[in-house]
Amino acid sequence: MTTPALSISHLRKVYRSGTVAVDDLSLEIQPGDFFGFLGPNGAGKSTTIHCVTGIATVTSGTIKVYGVDAVKDYREARKLVGLSPQQFNVDQFATPYQIVDWMGGYFGMNAAERKARTEMLIERFGLKEHAKKRFRELSGGLMRRVILARALVHDPKLLILDEPTAGVDVELRRDLWRYLQELNRDGKTILLTSHYLEEVERLCRTIAIINGGKIVQHGPKNEFFTEPGGLEAAYLRATGAEADHVAAQ
Amino acid sequence: MNINWVGLWTIIRREIARLWRVPVQAFLAPWISALLFIFIFGYVVGGRIALIGGHKYLEFVLPGIVMLNVVNAAFLQSTSQVYFSRFLRYVEETLVSPLSYAEMIAGILIVVIIRAVVTAIGILILAALFGASSVDGIGEFLFWIVAVSAVFGLLGNIVGLWANNFEQLTILNVFLITPLSFVGGVFNTIKMLPPYLRWMAWGNPFFYFINGLRHSMIGFTEAPEGLGMAVTLGLVVVMFAIVLRLYSIGYGLRE
Numbered sequence: 001m002t003t004p005a006l007s008i009s010h011l012r013k014v015y016r017s018g019t020v021a022v023d024d025l026s027l028e029i030q031p032g033d034f035f036g037f038l039g040p041n042g043a044g045k046s047t048t049i050h051c052v053t054g055i056a057t058v059t060s061g062t063i064k065v066y067g068v069d070a071v072k073d074y075r076e077a078r079k080l081v082g083l084s085p086q087q088f089n090v091d092q093f094a095t096p097y098q099i100v101d102w103m104g105g106y107f108g109m110n111a112a113e114r115k116a117r118t119e120m121l122i123e124r125f126g127l128k129e130h131a132k133k134r135f136r137e138l139s140g141g142l143m144r145r146v147i148l149a150r151a152l153v154h155d156p157k158l159l160i161l162d163e164p165t166a167g168v169d170v171e172l173r174r175d176l177w178r179y180l181q182e183l184n185r186d187g188k189t190i191l192l193t194s195h196y197l198e199e200v201e202r203l204c205r206t207i208a209i210i211n212g213g214k215i216v217q218h219g220p221k222n223e224f225f226t227e228p229g230g231l232e233a234a235y236l237r238a239t240g241a242e243a244d245h246v247a248a249q
Numbered sequence: 250m251n252i253n254w255v256g257l258w259t260i261i262r263r264e265i266a267r268l269w270r271v272p273v274q275a276f277l278a279p280w281i282s283a284l285l286f287i288f289i290f291g292y293v294v295g296g297r298i299a300l301i302g303g304h305k306y307l308e309f310v311l312p313g314i315v316m317l318n319v320v321n322a323a324f325l326q327s328t329s330q331v332y333f334s335r336f337l338r339y340v341e342e343t344l345v346s347p348l349s350y351a352e353m354i355a356g357i358l359i360v361v362i363i364r365a366v367v368t369a370i371g372i373l374i375l376a377a378l379f380g381a382s383s384v385d386g387i388g389e390f391l392f393w394i395v396a397v398s399a400v401f402g403l404l405g406n407i408v409g410l411w412a413n414n415f416e417q418l419t420i421l422n423v424f425l426i427t428p429l430s431f432v433g434g435v436f437n438t439i440k441m442l443p444p445y446l447r448w449m450a451w452g453n454p455f456f457y458f459i460n461g462l463r464h465s466m467i468g469f470t471e472a473p474e475g476l477g478m479a480v481t482l483g484l485v486v487v488m489f490a491i492v493l494r495l496y497s498i499g500y501g502l503r504e
Contacts, residue, residue: 015504047504053345056504075253075347083345089338091263093270098263105259106346150342 003067004028005158005189006052011061013047013213021047023213025061029191029206031157034184036204036221037193040239044213045193046086049162053083065158079107082156084147086163086193092136096127096146099135100153107154114153121149124179141168148176152183159183160191165199177203201231209238256348260356264330268364275326275364276371279318283372286314290436292379301438302469307381312463313435315372319394320430320458321422322368323401324408326361328418331409340502350496354406354489361402362395369394389465396481397458401426403488410501430455434463439471454480 006029013022022044029035039045050056052063054074063070063077070077090099100121104114122131125145130138135146148164161180165173180203184190194200200207201221208218217224217238224234235241268275287307291314295306302309334340343353376382384390404421412418433455439447450456457477464470496502 050504054503055341055344057499075349078345078347081345085341087338089341091267091334091339092337094263094266098266102259102263103342103346105262106253106256106343106348108253108255108347110255 002031004064005031005033005066006191007062007064007067008048008052009062009064011048011051011063012059013044013051013056014059021213022051025210025213025215027208027215027218029158029189031066031189032184032187033189033206034180034204035189035191036200036207037191037210038197038200038207038235039193039210040241043210043239045210046162047213048210049083049085049160049191049193053081053160054078055085079154080157082151082154082159084151084159084161084164086166088135088143088147090135090146090150093134095132095134096138096142096149097122097131099146100149103150104153109154117153117155118149121152125149141172144168145172156188158189158191162193163195164192165194165196173199197231197235207231209235211239253348253352256346257352257356257359260343260348260353261359264357264360265363267330268326268360275322276368279322279368280371280375283314283318284375286317287311287372287376287379287381290314291376291381304467304469305381307376307379308383308467309463309469310436311372311376311381312466313433313459315369315466316393316397316455316459316462317430317435318368318372319365319398320401320426320455323361323365323398324405324422324426326364327357327402327405328409328412330357330360331406332412332418335409335501344503350493354403354492354496357406358399358402361405362398365398365402366391366394384466385468386465390462392478393458393462393465393481396478396485397462400454400481400484400488403485403492406492407488407495410495429453430459434459434471454484457481 009026011022011025012020014020025044025048037045047056051058052065052070054070058071065077065080068077068080094102097118100118101114104117109117122128125148127142127145127149130142135143138146144164144167151159151161165176168176177199180190192200192204205221206219207221207224209216217234224231227233291307291310295310298306373382373384408418408421432449433453434450439450439456442450457472457480460470460472461474461477461481464474
């Protein structure tokens with residue numbers, strides 16, 4: 001049996017305020033999958049991702065990345081994951097080159113590896129002419145590209161993208177879609193959260209919908225298209241938004 | 250245990266790059282402040298004060314001035330590194346990477362020590378202009394600069410993790426560090442204190458820091474050297490353990 005790229009078992013995350021952000025969440029993502037993680041704002045998507053990547057502590061449950069425990073053996077697990085977070089969590093005064101290069105350094109890449117990889121990603125994301133500018137001087141779209149380049153610098157096996165196309169123009173969005181499909185074809189496992197259902201529909205093969213910290217629907221993409229209305233109808237139904245909408249009418 | 254040397258070196262590179270963005274604040278400000286202290290207390294006022302233990306007042310007061318600035322440099326460097334990485338959230342870059350907590354803390358401390366040593370050397374050069382920059386024991390001098398900057402680097406780390414606004418960053422400096430350092434023997438010997446206050450010096454760690462540095466520079470001491478070193482090393486070990494524990498539970502770092 002293949003080891004899942006990501007295996008989350010009975011994950012529970014309670015914040016200090018007492019808010020239960022994730023409640024008994026279990027899911028598996030198979031190697032090579034393009035996995036869409038959907039849910040309304042505050043549903044627990046980002047919290048789940050933060051627990052996987054170490055930004056948040058885990059209240060209970062287990063998380064394994066390619067079989068490596070992300071809490072007990074966190075250093076090994078981290079090597080396998082690249083994260084493009086929703087928020088721009090960078091030193092705003094650093095340059096795009098520094099941001100990508102430093103990330104490679106944290107992952108233990110030597111100078112030659114970092115240089116080659118950073119230059120390739122700077123080129124690939126159209127950042128060459130902006131490489132020496134301060135991050136804070138860049139437009140929103142360029143900032144997003146830097147964050148994506150940073151997530152890829154150590155060539156992770158599992159790439160986690162938390163709303164990677166939020167606030168970017170159509171051109172970049174489509175270019176990014178092509179690039180992600182290439183990466184996925186080359187074997188990289190991708191977990192994508194997005195509020196653009198079209199994006200998830202186009203890219204993902206497996207989808208999970210989370211609401212109130214729990215998985216409410218999970219399965220291959222085609223299972224979400226068995227009834228009229230496609231993914232949007234399934235999403236609204238799963239999150240209870242459809243019922244609310246009907247009640248309001 | 251595998252050490253992520255490249256990761257550690259990257260934290261150092263990042264923080265030195267940050268330091269280079271504010272050279273006036275990081276280095277010029279303490280050097281100007283030290284120059285004023287040296288000129289007023291050491292040269293102008295000190296010229297009218299009798300020898301202390303066979304040393305001119307400027308020579309006596311200089312180790313205290315160096316120590317004041319080392320403490321400030323270490324504390325400010327550490328609090329700003331930790332607090333700003335939280336405030337701008339780029340601490341998450343290190344949290345998602347395969348760095349151990351000890352490596353994260355060590356990276357911060359090494360830059361703290363670099364800043365403190367550069368600050369101290371700059372003050373010695375300025376003091377040389379006034380004919381007072383002798384260092385009797387270079388090894389002992391370095392021990393005190395490195396050990397004390399480590400103590401305040403670790404203390405600053407705790408404050409940087411705890412603080413939730415800019416004002417909280419300065420509270421400890423205003424209410425603890427500055428008062429204790431001033432009564433710790435920067436400008437005077439213990440014997441100059443009123444007898445009923447002398448006991449307080451022995452419970453004030455700044456007294457040991459300043460006394461130790463003074464011994465390394467001019468050979469003057471009021472306390473056993475071994476006791477001061479033991480107190481200081483003890484503080485380094487205890488505070489490192491506290492900071493390591495805070496990192497491992499994610500205090501102030503992880504949601």
